[in-house]
Amino acid sequence: MKAGQIVKKIDIMAVDAVRDLLGCVPNIEISEVRQEQILAPGYCINGWIAFSHGDINYALIIEIKANGSPRFARSAVYQLESYMAHALQSNRDDVTPHLIPMVVSSYLSSESRSICTDHNVAYLDLVGNAHLAFDNVYIDRSVAERPRSETRALRSIFTPKAAAILRVLLRDPDRAWRVTALAQEANASLGHVSNVRKALLEREWIEKQDDGVVLIQPNALLKTWRENYRQPTGQRISGYTHLHGEQLGERLSGKLNPHPPRPRAIYSSNSAAQWLAPFARGGTHNFYADEPGARMLKETLKLTHVAKGANVILRIPNDESLFEDAVQPAPDIFCTSPIITYLDLWNGNDRDREAADHMATKCFPWL
Secondary structure, X not given: OOHHHHHHHHHHHHHHHHHHHHHOOXXXXXXXXXXXXXXXXXXXXXXXXXXEEOOEEEEXXXXXXXXXXXXXXXXXXXXXXXXXXXXXXXXXXXXXXXXXXXXXXXOOOHHHHHHHHHOOOEEEEOOOOEEEEEOOEEEEEOOOOOOHHHHHHHHHHOOXXXXXXXXXXXXXXXXXXXXXXXXXXXXXOHHHHHHHHHHHHHOOOEEEEXXXXXXXXXXXXXXXXXXXXXXXXXXXXXXXXXXXXXXXXXXHOOOOOOOOOOOOEEXXXXXXXXXXXXXXXXXXXXXXXXXXXXXXXXXXXXXXOOOOOOXXXXXXXXXXXXXXXXXXXXXXXXXXXXXXXXXXXXXXXXHHHHHHHHXXXXXXXXX
C-alpha cells in the first residue's frame, strides 16, 4: 500500500473512531461530518464533526497524525491552536463559537496525551485512549495496551548498541553532544547514533541546541527504559563459594579489570550497589565477566556447583559494552555503571527494587 493510501486509510479510521466516541454520549445528534479541507489560506484541517448536545451546537476540529509521538502531538496541538485563533476571529457563517480541538492518532503515549491535556485539547487514539470534555460531558479513558509497532519502536531504542548511546547521555545529562562526539564516546557508528537521535527527538527526550543535542528528559528516558529493560543475554553460571565479606574482596583484589589485558570481570546488581550506594547486604555475589574473566572467578573463588544454595551468580554477556563504561568506586574494585546497576536492581525482586530506589536518591537526584 502506498504512503498516500495509508494516510487516507488512517484519516477514515480516525473520523469513524471519533463518531463512535460521540455515539457513547446520550442526546448527541451529529449534523455534519467533513474530511480534509482547506477552510482558509494556510489553514487545513483533517476532520470536522458538527453536532448538538442539548440546545448547544458544537464542532470538533480534528488534527490526525499517523505518528503520535510527543514531537508530532505537540505539532498537532500548535496547528489546532493556530486554527482556533483564526476561526474565532473570522466572520465565517459555519464557524461556531463552541469549537473543540482534538488530536487523533493510531497511538498516543502517556507523554503525548499529557501534551494534549496541558493545552486543553481533546484526544483519541485507535487503541482506545480518549479524553473529551465539554458542557456536562466528561470522557477520560486510558488503556494499558500498546500496539506492536510502539513496542518494537521502544525495543529498538533499548537494544545493546543503542543502550551504549543512552548510557553516555545519562552519564552527563547537561552536556551537549554532536553526533560525531557521541558516536566516538559510545563506540557506535554515526548511522546508529543518528537513528537513536531521531527516535529521542520524536519523544522529546533530547533537544537540539547550538552546540549539539542535550538530554532534557533524563527522568522520562530512564523510567521508560526500566519498564522495557531486558537483562543482557548470554551465559549464566551459578555456584557456591565459602568466601565472604572482606575475605572475598581481598581474594579478588587486583584481579578485576574491565580493560585489557584480560581477564575482565565486574561486580553487578546488589554486589555493585554495595560499592556505589550501600543499602542492605545480600547473601549472593553477582558478576558480569567475559570468558577469561569467568575462568578467573571460578578459580579464585573456588566455585563449586550446587543444586541449591548458590551464592554466586556469574553472567557472561554477549554485549561487552557493559565493560567499557564500568566504574571504579575503590582501588582495584570495578562495577557496572550506575545506570546498569540501577536497571538490574529495579527489575529484580522487591528487596532489589528498594535498593534501586535508594540508589536513585544518591546517583540520580533528577529521577
